[in-house]
Structure formats: structure tokens, C-alpha cells
Amino acid sequence: MVKYKDDMLNTTFSALADPTRRAILARLAKGEAQVTEQAEPFGISLPAVSKHLRVLEKAQLISRHVEGRVHRFTVNPAPLQSANNWIDTYQKFWEQQLDSLGEYLKHTRSKEKAK
């Protein structure tokens, strides 16, 4: 289970590490879209967009709905939720550490002023 979760996080973060793929996901946040609609705003070729869509599909970040020749796409938020959860879990610790450091520095400074 941990291995599966780890693999999924690898795939999700790897898929998000590309600006065109993030832009595709951002476009799909507005609603489902066809491949041709996907290609227009990026000024890249249809095959290039198709390749990015396949990466996102493999990462289970999007779903493809085929109606005849029309391929439509929607976003699956679940893997993104897992990615967010991973960051959230540890971010709390790091922020606590920074808060403690901040408090320590404030305390040290006020002690120095009092001298």
C-alpha cells in the first residue's frame, strides 16, 4: 500500500513538473475540453498536446471520454489531493520550526536590548 502510494506520488509530481501539463490541467479546471480546444492556447502541435494528455492520463490526473472521433477530457482531483496532503503534512512541521526560530530570535533580541 505504501509502495503503491509512493509510486502514485512519483507519477503525480512528475506529471506536474511540466508547464504545458499544468496549463492543460488549469484549462480543464474551467470544464471538460476536446483535444483541439486543448491545443489552441498553447501554440504547440496537436501531437505534442496528445503526448502531454497521455502522460496526464497515465498519472490518472485526467480521464478521457471518447464519443466517435471526439476525445473529451476531465480532471480527477484525487491524485492532486494526495500530492497536496503530502506537502501539507510536512509543511506544518517546517512552519512550526520557523515559528520557533522566529520566537527565539525575538526573545534573543529583546534580551540584548534590555542589556
Added chain:
Amino acid sequence: MVKYKDDMLNTTFSALADPTRRAILARLAKGEAQVTEQAEPFGISLPAVSKHLRVLEKAQLISRHVEGRVHRFTVNPAPLQSANNWIDTYQKFWEQQLDSLGEYLKHTRSKEKAK
């Protein structure tokens, strides 16, 4: 500025797409650590850990503090915050879409039951 932000997100997500690097960040959430302390729990060689640490350092996810021969590491939460913000922004839209779909299905079902 957008280009810089995009580049930073590429680097952050790419750095997070590896289980050892995520484990190193998770370890650093407990407090700063030396390279040798980093290598122990992963059962991998020191050079392998050093390589991962360089990737994390280049992505500005960690900072290195050198005291003589001792290299200590701490986490920088800022790039993780940006990654989280990116996901958060769009997740809201996708969840709204799923909520609307859920509402629509509930509505359709209750209408069918009423028939």
C-alpha cells in the same frame, strides 16, 4: 515573473517526484540533520544521498550549513508553499465541478424515483 514562477514550479515538482527525496524532506521535518544521519534510514550509499541533497538544494527546497567538515541541512518551506498554492487554486474548481455533478445526479435520481 510568470516564467520564473513556472520554472520554480517545474523544479519543485520534479524534485518531489522521487521517494528518497521526499523521505529526506520528511526526515528534515523533524529538525536539521547531517549527511550521515540522512543516509542511515534509506540503506543507500552516501554519494547517492549527496546527489539527492544536491537536487533538493538546487530546487531551493533545502539549505546547507557548512561547519568545517560537517554539512547540516534544513528545509525551506517557501517553494513547497508555492506548489501547494498551485494545486489548491485549481482543486477548488475541480471539486466544485464534482459537487455540481453530484448534485445533478442526486437531483436526477430523486426525479426518477418520483416517477
